[in-house]
Amino acid sequence: MKKALNTLGNYFKNFGIAFVKGDIWVKLSAVLMGAGYFARKQVINGIIMCLVEVLFAVLCIGYAAPNLAKFGTLGTVQFEQVFDPLTMTSTVNDYDNSFLILLNSIISLFIIFVFIVFYISNMKAVYRLQQKKENGEHINNFREDVRTMFNEKFHITLLTLPAIGIIIMNILPILVLVAVAFTNYDQQHMPPNALFTWVGWSNFKNLFTSSVTVTFGYSFKKVLVWTLEWAVLATFTTYIGGILMAKFINDKKTKLPKLWRTLFIIAIAVPQFVTLLLVRNFFADSGIVNTFCNSIGFTDFLKNIGLVPSNLSYIPFLTNPGWAKVMIIIINIWIGIPYQMLVATGVLMNIPEDQIESARIDGANPLQIFIKITMPYVLFVTGPSLITDFVKNINNFNVIYLLTQDVFVTSDQLLANSNAKEVDLLVTWLFRLTNEYYNYKMASVIGIIVFIICAAFTLITFTRTIKGDKEEEFQ
Amino acid sequence: MKKTVKFIIRHFILLFLSVIWLIPILWLFVTSFSGYKGINTSHFFPETWTLDNYAQLFFRSDSIVQYNRWFINTLVIAIFSCLISTILVLMVSYTMSKLRFAGRKGLMSFSIILNMFPGVLSMIAIYFILKTIGLTNSHLGMIIVYSAGAGLGYLICKGFMDTISVSLSEAARLEGASEAKIFWSVIIPLSKPIIVYTVINAFLAPWGDFVFAKLMLNSGVATDWTVAIGLFNMLGRSMINKYFSVFCAGGVIIAIPISILFVIMQKFYVEGITGGSVKG
Numbered sequence: 001m002k003k004a005l006n007t008l009g010n011y012f013k014n015f016g017i018a019f020v021k022g023d024i025w026v027k028l029s030a031v032l033m034g035a036g037y038f039a040r041k042q043v044i045n046g047i048i049m050c051l052v053e054v055l056f057a058v059l060c061i062g063y064a065a066p067n068l069a070k071f072g073t074l075g076t077v078q079f080e081q082v083f084d085p086l087t088m089t090s091t092v093n094d095y096d097n098s099f100l101i102l103l104n105s106i107i108s109l110f111i112i113f114v115f116i117v118f119y120i121s122n123m124k125a126v127y128r129l130q131q132k133k134e135n136g137e138h139i140n141n142f143r144e145d146v147r148t149m150f151n152e153k154f155h156i157t158l159l160t161l162p163a164i165g166i167i168i169m170n171i172l173p174i175l176v177l178v179a180v181a182f183t184n185y186d187q188q189h190m191p192p193n194a195l196f197t198w199v200g201w202s203n204f205k206n207l208f209t210s211s212v213t214v215t216f217g218y219s220f221k222k223v224l225v226w227t228l229e230w231a232v233l234a235t236f237t238t239y240i241g242g243i244l245m246a247k248f249i250n251d252k253k254t255k256l257p258k259l260w261r262t263l264f265i266i267a268i269a270v271p272q273f274v275t276l277l278l279v280r281n282f283f284a285d286s287g288i289v290n291t292f293c294n295s296i297g298f299t300d301f302l303k304n305i306g307l308v309p310s311n312l313s314y315i316p317f318l319t320n321p322g323w324a325k326v327m328i329i330i331i332n333i334w335i336g337i338p339y340q341m342l343v344a345t346g347v348l349m350n351i352p353e354d355q356i357e358s359a360r361i362d363g364a365n366p367l368q369i370f371i372k373i374t375m376p377y378v379l380f381v382t383g384p385s386l387i388t389d390f391v392k393n394i395n396n397f398n399v400i401y402l403l404t405q406d407v408f409v410t411s412d413q414l415l416a417n418s419n420a421k422e423v424d425l426l427v428t429w430l431f432r433l434t435n436e437y438y439n440y441k442m443a444s445v446i447g448i449i450v451f452i453i454c455a456a457f458t459l460i461t462f463t464r465t466i467k468g469d470k471e472e473e474f475q
Numbered sequence: 476m477k478k479t480v481k482f483i484i485r486h487f488i489l490l491f492l493s494v495i496w497l498i499p500i501l502w503l504f505v506t507s508f509s510g511y512k513g514i515n516t517s518h519f520f521p522e523t524w525t526l527d528n529y530a531q532l533f534f535r536s537d538s539i540v541q542y543n544r545w546f547i548n549t550l551v552i553a554i555f556s557c558l559i560s561t562i563l564v565l566m567v568s569y570t571m572s573k574l575r576f577a578g579r580k581g582l583m584s585f586s587i588i589l590n591m592f593p594g595v596l597s598m599i600a601i602y603f604i605l606k607t608i609g610l611t612n613s614h615l616g617m618i619i620v621y622s623a624g625a626g627l628g629y630l631i632c633k634g635f636m637d638t639i640s641v642s643l644s645e646a647a648r649l650e651g652a653s654e655a656k657i658f659w660s661v662i663i664p665l666s667k668p669i670i671v672y673t674v675i676n677a678f679l680a681p682w683g684d685f686v687f688a689k690l691m692l693n694s695g696v697a698t699d700w701t702v703a704i705g706l707f708n709m710l711g712r713s714m715i716n717k718y719f720s721v722f723c724a725g726g727v728i729i730a731i732p733i734s735i736l737f738v739i740m741q742k743f744y745v746e747g748i749t750g751g752s753v754k755g
Contacts, residue, residue: 162566166589168623176603254486260493265737267497269736271683272685274503275500287516288515291517334495395596402707427595427596450596458587
């Protein structure tokens with residue numbers, strides 16, 4: 001933290017030095033960005049910088065200013081349509097679209113931020129040119145400058161395109177999402193017909209209140225608990241199952257390991273939206289499994305021991321909250337184990353054989369070897385990916401949505417009031433809030449909460465994964 | 476004697492497990508040949524066998540079933556997304572793995588945190604941004620959605636490139652090769668396994684995606700859809716009794732290329748995953 005602050009401090013200090021110690025051309029660059037380049041005969045660079053500056057000025061006046069002016073209120077002019085019976089046309093007034101104002105303002109702020117960074121680095125670059133000139137060092141001409149883009153500055157060339165993509169697809173949406181969480185953007189406030197505006201923290205308060213009218217607090221608690229239960233169970237069952245299965249198949253005593261592996265892989269090669277939709281009909285209330293269970297008397301047996309309500313003539317695999325949760329986990333095991341088996345196979349192949357051999361000579365039995373040697377090794381190697389899987393499961397949209405959408409109907413009125421279901425994860429709840437109920441403000445709040453949860457879990461492995469202590473080791 | 480019993484038990488367990496894993500797939504397969512269009516709830520195997528479901532998919536397009544169009548749409552979207560994503564991933568992983576520059580560690584930390592923000596969550600915002608520029612209900616929009624942010628998923632590929640010896644690129648540098656040249660002629664050829672892995676993943680993600688397609692392609696015009704949306708639509712409450720067998724046939728068709736790919740690429744897949752995770 002302190003290091004980061006120091007770096008930031010130096011960043012601005014160097015900018016100050018450049019401005020104070022720079023000659024007249026450097027100082028002039030603070031106004032006309034290309035000036036310093038013209039003075040050192042880098043005409044093309046100078047022209048490019050000036051063009052950038054002009055472009056920025058035009059953007060500010062034509063785009064950023066009008067939007068940012070309305071940013072505080074998100075628009076005041078309501079949409080109105082007037083039908084003129086004489087000309088048979090309707091005229092629409094010059095209305096404000098709150099969402100466009102929000103989006104454009106965020107883009108504007110982002111552009112301004114990028115320009116400031118660019119501006120500061122330009123000042124430093126110009127000052128460096130001055131120093132080079134004073135020391136009599138070689139100053140690149142434009143051709144040579146271009147060539148550095150494929151050598152010393154190759155990272156800039158390579159990262160520009162991916163960075164633009166990430167900014168548009170990841171950073172910008174996150175900023176918009178965070179902003180929407182503080183507005184009242186929902187079905188009653190949908191642009192272009194209606195305006196929405198800032199409401200401060202009230203959406204966050206809503207998420208934690210349970211009252212007669214607002215049941216988000218009640219639902220949030222339930223959905224959050226199930227999300228975490230699900231993530232833990234789904235991660236561990238498939239992880240352990242995958243390792244056991246890999247171990248079983250790769251054992252020397254198993255004939256034709258490749259064939260067995262392929263059989264299991266076929267199950268995951270079929271796209272999830274096909275298998276899940278299929279399995280959902282497999283276990284439908286009037287589906288084939290129920291017919292089978294009925295005919296062998298299994299349904300009656302479950303009724304007798306009280307696992308199935310006596311007024312039903314079928315097993316409510318995906319329609320009763322308790323049954324559905326169990327089934328979802330079981331079906332997820334079915335989907336998840338082959339994939340984990342593939343990963344574990346790779347890991348097990350690299351396991352140091354000599355350790356196992358010596359343990360065997362010392363008289364350890366297979367179970368001891370598995371618990372004392374194999375598991376610690378596998379855990380060590382796949383530990384970080386376990387956390388990644390856990391986070392992925394928190395956001396496992398497909399399994400829940402495809403299995404329960406249109407099938408599962410909640411009977412809990414409090415949950416239904418806030419459009420949640422017993423089997424919903426935070427993400428599926430969020431998805432239906434936006435896709436079916438247009439409740440963007442609450443969806444955004446939930447999105448932010450999910451992010452915080454995921455980030456917290458990631459920070460646990462943060463150091464290990466990023467610090468990259470080992471990254472030089474293999475080079 | 477005891478050994479033989481154990482041997483039989485072991486393989487019997489495997490057989491039992493693979494039956495469990497394959498039953499739904501088998502059901503998908505046999506139902507696709509069913510003469511009855513709805514769900515057969517009383518028998519596992521169809522009572523009458525026919526190829527009519529496949530014929531309906533390919534030759535009798537109507538307002539509900541436009542399988543040929545869906546297949547082409549999905550294929551085009553998947554191929555372009557795959558190409559763009561792979562290129563972006565390779566660019567980022569090479570930079571992070573082999574080049575040393577100020578702010579590299581900072582960028583890596585930032586990207587990992589950013590990657591924590593799941594796509595499903597920010598998709599509302601993505602949807603509105605694309606809607607503003609008129610790219611919803613367009614395949615270009617879908618390609619952008621699938622590939623633009625791909626650069627973030629570079630960690631596994633970078634882990635693999637970390638294992639390529641530095642001495643190789645140093646030798647090339649001594650002979651006067653530019654960084655760009657080293658990237659093309661030294662690192663890329665040596666990264667074949669991980670490129671295959673990246674390509675497969677980059678292809679499978681859009682090929683099997685449901686969420687984004689559901690959100691972005693919401694016009695209700697069947698010819699715009701991808702296979703996932705089309706098949707999902709066939710199982711709607713009012714359709715399921717007329718189209719279930721056709722759905723199964725569609726599922727079989729879309730699964731065949733992937734299954735073949737998967738079985739062939741098994742080796743690369745295992746290498747790719749572990750290569751990345753061991754050195755991550």
